[in-house]
Amino acid sequence: xxxxxxxxxxxxxxxxxxxxxxxxxxxxxxxxxxxxxxxxxxxxxxxxxxxxxxxxxxxxxxxxxxxxxxxxxxxxxxxxxxxxxxxxxxxxxxxxxxxxxxxxxxxxxxxxxxxxxxxxxxxxxxxxxxxxxxxxxxxxxxxxxxxxxxxxxxxxxxxxxxxxxxxxxxxxxxxxxxxxxxxxxxxxxxxxxxxxxxxxxxxxxxxxxxxxxxxxxxxxxxxxxxxxxxxxxxxxxxxxxxxxxxxxxxxxxx
Amino acid sequence: xxxxxxxxxxxxxxxxxxxxxxxxxxxxxxxxxxxxxxxxxxxxxxxxxxxxxxxxxxxxxxxxxxxxxxxxxxxxxxxxxxxxxxxxxxxxxxxxxxxxxxxxxxxxxxxxxxxxxxxxxxxxxxxxxxxxxxxxxxxxxxxxxxxxxxxxxxxxxxxxxxxxxxxxxxxxxxxxxxxxxxxxxxxxxxxxxxxxxxxxxxxxxxxxxxxxxxxxxxxxxxxxxxxxxxxxxxxxxxxxxxxxxxxxxxxxxxxxxxxxxxxxxxxxxxxxxxxxxxxxxxxxxxxxxxxxxxxxxxxxxxxxxxxxxxxxxxxxxxxxxxxxxxxxxxxxxxxxxxxxxxxxxxxxxxxxxxxxxxxxxxxxxxxxxxxxxxxxxxxxxxxxxxxxxxxxxxxxxxxxxxxxxxxxxxxxxxxxxxxxxxxxxxxxxxxxxxxxxxxxx
Ligand SMILES: Nc1ncnc2c1ncn2[C@@H]1O[C@H](COP(=O)(O)OP(=O)(O)OP(=O)(O)O)[C@@H](O)[C@H]1O
Ligand SMILES: [Mg+2]
Numbered sequence: 219x220x221x222x223x224x225x226x227x228x229x230x231x232x233x234x235x236x237x238x239x240x241x242x243x244x245x246x247x248x249x250x251x252x253x254x255x256x257x258x259x260x261x262x263x264x265x266x267x268x269x270x271x272x273x274x275x276x277x278x279x280x281x282x283x284x285x286x287x288x289x290x291x292x293x294x295x296x297x298x299x300x301x302x303x304x305x306x307x308x309x310x311x312x313x314x315x316x317x318x319x320x321x322x323x324x325x326x327x328x329x330x331x332x333x334x335x336x337x338x339x340x341x342x343x344x345x346x347x348x349x350x351x352x353x354x355x356x357x358x359x360x361x362x363x364x365x366x367x368x369x370x371x372x373x374x375x376x377x378x379x380x381x382x383x384x385x386x387x388x389x390x391x392x393x394x395x396x397x398x399x400x401x402x403x404x405x406x407x408x409x410x411x412x413x414x415x416x417x418x419x420x421x422x423x424x425x426x427x428x429x430x431x432x433x434x435x436x437x438x439x440x441x442x443x444x445x446x447x448x449x450x451x452x453x454x455x456x457x458x459x460x461x462x463x464x465x466x467x468x469x470x471x472x
Numbered sequence: 473x474x475x476x477x478x479x480x481x482x483x484x485x486x487x488x489x490x491x492x493x494x495x496x497x498x499x500x501x502x503x504x505x506x507x508x509x510x511x512x513x514x515x516x517x518x519x520x521x522x523x524x525x526x527x528x529x530x531x532x533x534x535x536x537x538x539x540x541x542x543x544x545x546x547x548x549x550x551x552x553x554x555x556x557x558x559x560x561x562x563x564x565x566x567x568x569x570x571x572x573x574x575x576x577x578x579x580x581x582x583x584x585x586x587x588x589x590x591x592x593x594x595x596x597x598x599x600x601x602x603x604x605x606x607x608x609x610x611x612x613x614x615x616x617x618x619x620x621x622x623x624x625x626x627x628x629x630x631x632x633x634x635x636x637x638x639x640x641x642x643x644x645x646x647x648x649x650x651x652x653x654x655x656x657x658x659x660x661x662x663x664x665x666x667x668x669x670x671x672x673x674x675x676x677x678x679x680x681x682x683x684x685x686x687x688x689x690x691x692x693x694x695x696x697x698x699x700x701x702x703x704x705x706x707x708x709x710x711x712x713x714x715x716x717x718x719x720x721x722x723x724x725x726x727x728x729x730x731x732x733x734x735x736x737x738x739x740x741x742x743x744x745x746x747x748x749x750x751x752x753x754x755x756x757x758x759x760x761x762x763x764x765x766x767x768x769x770x771x772x773x774x775x776x777x778x779x780x781x782x783x784x785x786x787x788x789x790x791x792x793x794x795x796x797x798x799x800x801x802x803x804x805x806x807x808x809x810x811x812x813x814x815x816x817x818x819x820x821x822x823x824x825x826x827x828x829x830x831x832x833x834x835x836x837x838x839x840x841x842x843x844x845x846x847x848x849x850x851x852x853x854x855x856x857x858x859x860x861x862x863x864x865x866x867x868x869x870x871x872x873x874x875x876x877x878x879x880x881x882x883x884x885x886x887x888x889x890x891x892x893x894x895x896x897x898x899x900x901x902x903x904x905x906x907x908x909x910x911x912x913x
Contacts, residue, residue, distance in 0.1 A: 266862050270854075294864035306859040310877025316863060319873075323864035359877075360859075376863065 219244050219281060219415050220265075220384060226275035226440075227264050233274070234260045236440035242384070245412040249426055249451060250419045252437035253459050258419045259303050261437070262388045265417075266300040267293050280384070294320070295327035297383030301373035301390045303419075308360040313372065316360050317342060317379050324380065345378040348408060350401050366393040374405040381409065386417045391425040403428030423455040436462055476530050477512045481505055484620050487537050490589035497592055497622065500604045504619025511613045520612065523797040523829045524739055524768045529711045534653035534683050536621065544573060549645055552675035552705070557890035559639040559671065560585075566647055567654040568624050582634030582666075584627070588657055591627035599627065603659050606689035607717045611741065614713045618655045618687040625657040625686075628670075632663035632693075639669035639699075639888060646676040646684065646710070658688040662724075667697040669888070674714075674734070679707030686714040694748075695723040701891060702728075702742075705898075706735040708763070715741040720780075722748035729886055730757040730786075732767045733898045739768040746773070746780035746808075756885045757786035758895065761794035761826075762902050768797040775808040775838075784815040787882045789875060790826035791903050798830040800845065806837040815845040820878045822852070822871075822903060872904045 220242040227235040234257045242248055250258055264271050265278070267290035278285040280298065288296065308316070322332045333341070346353060349371050361369050370390050377385055390402055406416060406429050418429055426434070426448060434450040435442045436459065444450065444462050454462075484505055491497040513530040514521040544565055562585055563573035569587030576585055591599045603622070607615050626642055644656055662668055674684060684706060692698050706712045712735040720726055732738050744753050759767045773782045788796045798817045819828045832845035852874050860870035879899060886892045 266858075268858055289867070290858065290861040291864050291866045294862055300862050302859065302862075306853070306855045308853075308856050308859065308874070308877065310880045311860075311873060316860070316865075319865050319869070320863040323866070327864070380863070 221279040222276070223278070224276040225261075225264070225273070225278060227260060228272050228274055229260065229270065234271075234440050235264065237276070238437075238440070238442055240435065240442060242415045242417065244415055246433065247410065247416045247418060247429060247431045249431040249434045249448075250417060250437055251421065251434060251451065251454055256437045257440040258437055259388050262300055262303075262386045262417075262419060265293075265386055266290060266298060291323070295324050299377055299380055299382030299385045301370075301377055301385065301387040303388040303392070305361050305369040305373055307362045307364075309362050311360050312357055313360050314342065314356040317356075317376065320376070320380055342379060345375060348378055349375045349405050351375060367395065367398050370394055370402065371398060374402050378405050378409065383413065384415050384417070385409070386419070388419045389421065390418075391420050391422060399425065400428060423451045426451045438462065474512060476533075477509060479533065480536075480617060481509060481620070483536050487621070489621065489623050491592040491595065494592070494595055496600050501620050501622055503609065504616045504622070507609060508613055508616035508620050511610075511616065513613050520770060520799070523795075524737070524766065526713075526737070528737060529683055529713070532651060532681070532683070534651055536653050536655075544570070544645070544647070548677040549573065549643070552643070552645065552673075554641070554673070554890040554894055556893070557639070557641065557888070559641040561641050561643060562626060563643045563645060564625070564656060565645050566649065566652065567644070567656050569626070580634055580636055582631035582663075583636060584629040585640070586627045588625040588627045588659060589623060591659070592622070598629070598661065599659065602661060602689070602691055604689075606691060606719050607687050607715055608743065611715070611743075614685050615687055615715055618657060618685050618715075621655050622657050623655065626659070628658075628660045630662045630666040630668055633665045634663060635667040636669070639671050641671040641673055644672070644674045644684065644686070646682050646707070648677045648680045649682070650680040651682065653683045653685060656684070656686040658686070660688065660690040662690070662692045662696040662698055664694040665696060666693075669699040670701065671888070671891070672700070672702045672716075674704045674706050674712060676707040676710060679709055681709045682707070683711040684714065686712075688714075688716045690716070690718040692718060692720045692724040692726055694721045696721075697725045699727045699887070700729070701886070701888070702730050702740065703891065703894070704732045704734055704738055704740070706738065708734065708736060708765075710735045712738045714739070716743070718744045718753075720744065720746050720748070720751035720753065723750040725751070726753040728753060728755045729891070730755065730769065731891070731895060732757075732759040732761075732769065733895070733902070735767075736764070737766045739770065741770045741772075743772045744774070744782070746775050746782065747777060749777050749779050751777075752781035753783070754885075755782065755784040755786075756882060757784075758879065758882050759786075759788040759796055760790075760899055760902050761788070761796055762791040763794060764792070765794045766796075767794070770797075770799045770801075772801040772803065773813065775802070775804045775811040775813060778808055779810045780808065781812045782814070785882060785885070786817045787879055788817075788819045788828065789822065789879060789899065789903060790819065790828060791822040793823070793825045795826070796828045798828070798847070799833065800831070801833045802835070802843065802845070804834075804836040804838050804841050804843065808838045809840045811838060811841040811843065813841070813843045817847040818878075819849045820851070820875065821849060822875065868904070872900070875899070875903060
């Protein structure tokens with residue numbers, strides 16, 4: 219589904235990603251871990267198409283076509299979803315409006331007609347139950363005045379409503395209490411199927427107890443320095459990142 | 473450029489203006505003429521006009537003394553009508569009251585609507601005493617110029633306790649007679665405990681070069697409730713200078729909506745004097761400008777007596793090379809203890825070439841007061857645009873959505889639905905060239 223080949227990217231002229239290789243197939247869940255500043259969010263933003271991140275080298279193929287040929291909104295229409303590490307507050311735009319616009323933009327892209335107001339509301343009401351949010355959140359401005367945890371849940375609500383093909387979750391577990399963590403995991407697991415894939419960026423092994431990954435990768439200084447199965451996360455939890463950094467860089471193809 | 477001033481003064485002598493020969497109106501006009509002769513047109517050296525250059529107005533030779541028109545091709549008038557507005561309508565064509573085009577059927581008996589020309593000629597005590605007593609005589613050459621030519625406009629009197637069920641819309645329609653100066657002069661008296669909604673609506677036909685220099689004086693008596701909306705939609709080559717001056721007596725409550733959408737150079741002076749205890753005003757203002765438009769709002773609230781409230785909130789969106797000026801002056805006089813005065817001005821610049829000068833100005837001479845003010849100038853939040861785009865919303869829609877969101881809280885303050893939808897559709901067409909916004913709202 220996603221094939222990242224020797225990806226280099228810079229921010230404000232400073233190289234951040236320095237040769238990333240990663241293969242993600244349909245149905246898989248990949249966890250990405252790594253120290254602060256290693257480039258995890260940069261990778262997520264490059265995949266979503268943020269223009270301030272300049273791709274200097276390498277290629278990314280999404281469903282066999284060149285990802286970089288698509289604008290941010292086209293990528294979203296094609297099923298890529300990013301749950302932001304820091305969700306943005308948008309005063310004056312209601313959550314429900316955003317959800318509706320997002321759903322209808324994708325439907326239009328797929329040549330489908332707009333969803334009727336009744337069907338849409340019914341669908342959103344089901345999804346909001348899944349993330350255990352109160353309905354009043356639908357009518358509040360997007361993320362405005364939401365607590366940290368509420369913002370993260372709102373990202374999952376959006377994901378559940380949009381039903382992406384490839385979801386990248388950037389530290390959606392950070393700042394969540396244990397109940398919220400389970401809810402977020404539940405949101406992901408309920409979408410999990412053989413046609414979708416997830417890239418879950420996290421610092422905590424704990425999340426991976428609930429969202430069991432097929433692969434775990436460690437990013438350091440803009441490269442994948444180690445890849446493995448879910449046991450790798452446990453090992454990292456015990457030993458930290460130091461032991462990997464000492465090892466020669468392993469660019470494992472999965 | 474006193475030649476321009478002299479030309480207008482010579483014209484003033486020639487014209488036979490209504491009520492000529494009545495000593496009080498002659499004196500009022502002469503006072504205006506003298507003052508205009510003294511001060512002339514404002515220049516950018518005048519503190520109150522520092523950011524607005526009126527030379528383009530000054531250097532044109534506008535004509536005065538338009539004849540009355542009872543007929544108008546109704547198309548051009550209906551084009552400018554506010555869709556869905558259920559209101560009494562008083563129409564002025566090139567500044568002259570036009571009874572045939574007005575519709576006042578069903579107007580409550582306690583309301584007198586008349587042309588100011590007729591009211592002046594009728595020489596009543598009320599008109600004699602009130603006309604010219606509310607607009608500050610020495611505020612600017614433009615008021616003086618209007619006063620020198622006091623001619624036609626609206627005279628409205630609302631009896632005590634009279635509640636008017638629908639808004640009264642005054643349509644100031646300018647035909648396409650090029651290079652004319654239209655100087656409406658309006659006098660409003662709202663009786664004790666009356667309740668009225670007024671819309672002053674400035675529109676034009678095709679949009680030639682003309683100049684509107686309007687003055688409205690409003691006396692809002694004890695516990696009267698007034699909503700006054702000025703909707704300035706002059707043509708895109710037109711010049712508009714308009715003064716709205718209000719005196720509020722005890723317990724009077726005014727909501728002023730000042731909406732500037734049209735004109736090449738547009739300036740509104742809005743001055744509210746809270747003259748007795750417990751008077752309050754909400755001043756809402758919005759301006760959208762594009763191209764090379766220049767929109768200036770000069771507001772002043774005088775807290776003269778204790779326990780009055782004022783709350784001012786102005787927002788502007790500017791695109792292209794447009795320029796806006798906001799000046800918010802609040803004067804809390806010595807007597808005015810327990811004043812509550814709030815003021816905010818927020819601006820959104822959609823282009824790097826757009827510019828705004830915003831200046832709050834608080835002068836406080838009382839000690840027990842609650843006052844605050846703030847001004848911001850910003851751009852669209854790129855992080856928010858990316859966020860929306862990552863949710864499949866295209867860039868143009870994301871930008872218009874965020875712009876709409878910026879203005880939405882202000883627009884929602886306009887309680888008349890037809891006004892809200894006009895403002896929304898102008899926002900969409902002026903700033904995004906089309907229909908996009910309609911899907912959003
Ligand atoms: N706009 C920017 N300007 C300059 N440097 C930036 C910018 N954005 C990111 N960086 C730098 O790029 C590096 C990678 O940042 P990134 O956010 O991708 O790290 P991360 O792995 O997600 O870290 P964390 O675990 O703390 O979220 C950091 O050193 C960061 O300071
Ligand atoms: Mg990060």
